[in-house]
Amino acid sequence: MRHLSKLIFLTGIILFLFTFSIAVYFSQRMNNYGETSVNSKIPNYKYHFVLVPEEVDNDYWRLVEKGAQEAARKNHVLLEYVGPKQGNIDEHLKTLEKAAASNVDGIITQSLNEEEFPPLIDSLIDQGIPVVTIDTDSENSKRISYIGTNNYYSGFIAGTKLIEDTKGEVNVAIITGNFHSSNQSLRVDGFKEAVKHEERIKIVAIEESKISQIRAAEKAYQILNEYPQVNAFFGTSALDGIGIAQIVQQLNRDYIYIIGFDTLKETIEYIKDGVINATVSQQPFEMGYQSVELMVQLLEGKKVPEINYTDTLIIQKEDLSSDKQIGGNIND
Template sequence: MFMSRLTVVAYTFGILCFLASCAFSVFYGYKVVSHDLPAEDQTGEKYNYHFVLVPEELDNDYWRLVEEGAKKAAEEHGVLLEYAGPRQANIDEHLKTIEMSMASKVDGIITQGLSDEQFTPLINRVVEKLPVITIDTDAANSDRMAYIGTDNYYSGFLAGKALIEDTNGQANVAIITGNYYANHQQQRVQGFRDAVESEEGITIITVEESEISRVRAAEKTYQILTDYPEVDAFYGTSALDAIGIAQVVDKFRKQNQVYIIGFDSLPETLKYISKGTIQATVVQEPYEMGYRSVTMMIDLIEGKKVSPVVHTDTRIMRAADLLKRKEDEWEAGR
């Protein structure tokens, strides 16, 4: 009898544990999904519009700056802004987020443009129901309403001209690009190629893909230096590429043996410029892109005229420029 009661107690306890585990799993699963995909506002707060910003990847430092600018504009204009997309660059997850955003009946979608083959048909379908703005990377062949961001071909051309100037037109260059399929990465490579094409002393040895990962960029750099010992210059076309390149060069080569030019002004990039490992970087304006994309979307919805292409500022930053910027900030803070 005692054993029977003990069995019933143990059985009951097991059921309760199972139910508690299920409840936790459902709650946790909801939290994960709601982080990745757009959801209706649950706070009860009133807002004028509901937008979704779909980045290349959620946890990328560059895209966090875009998000920061977009959220600032959203706060100022009474907009509910959701930041949703793939945790790591993935075209299928990116497209899925756009489709689910459309299904959730948001007022507008702000998204990085992707390769024409998969991206354009979807955007054309979305635009029939709600406005779409591309940001950072255009999709010029689609029916998107407007684009705001870098002129990526021009920025690649600037990088090529900077390399020519800094190396006196003598370099064996390896290019590490974020990925092969993205329009903006292709344009940055092509602009660079066109800038150095007429320079007899510059040879592009190889082009490798980092998959938008500093770890992968570092792995590719090590392999390139092993396979092509003649390489004495690197061009990284995404925000994390130059950082990965610099990590390897810092460890295995002397600073004055390898020239590095990259993209963006992330804190780690600036650290390597100050140190002398990275010689130059192409500076974009991700915060401005994010901020202005929200105000442009509001203008579109309210029937105001919006330019179909808005290029944000792009420039080259070297150590001397960084030092001047720090001096200006110090003077402004006095």
């Protein structure tokens, strides 16, 4: 009996030490990566993936993470969500390098430009680590597959919607998240292509928000001071439309047409109130979910499509009470 009690006691100590070591291990990884969340409760996981977003605290990317974590639980995958707290290309690249050094089974990441990311992605592939791009592709790299929005098309349908909803002379200002991000540039290019043959529509200013709602509001205020003729805005990242709407509402410029991007809670509220006229709806949850599923299929030897576009739709007030698929918001 005494021997049995001693055995139970020793077993308890071993389990405690094991649990403690796991906690220390992930704590160290979190210190190495900076901003990190991990579904470490997955027992006997089959694979270990790292998802690296542009910035971890962005509501849009939290939706991507939410979808990825759900797919990870379903597939017994240990998923780390790691990256810069605020958009920083150098930190993003370093995070990818650290993930590779940890011998993960797969990396899911956004590609922010076509200069620095393809060489690093190629290096990861050459090391035997599969890479799937999400939200923004890296066409000139060896990445295995892309899952996300057709960003050029999303800008194009935004421009088409502006043409459809307006009459007379329209002076448009564009506020974009980052001049150096491929996805933002493609959205601007698509928008320009849509309106270029409409002589009544002129793009008078393009400013950068640095993926910041406050900066988007500052830029909107600056534009309206410098270009009082502006009567339309296009915001190409999730926080741009919200920042624009704040200023337009404060200045009582209710005649200004606003088309934003994504379906965060604040964006939907502004649409309900008639401040934002329309928004481009992506599917961030679905992107995250499918990226994990696709990586699992890849590791199981299945053939996966190189390009996987998720749905992109224009959402307006009348759509909020319909069956039209909306990307959701962080509070869902």
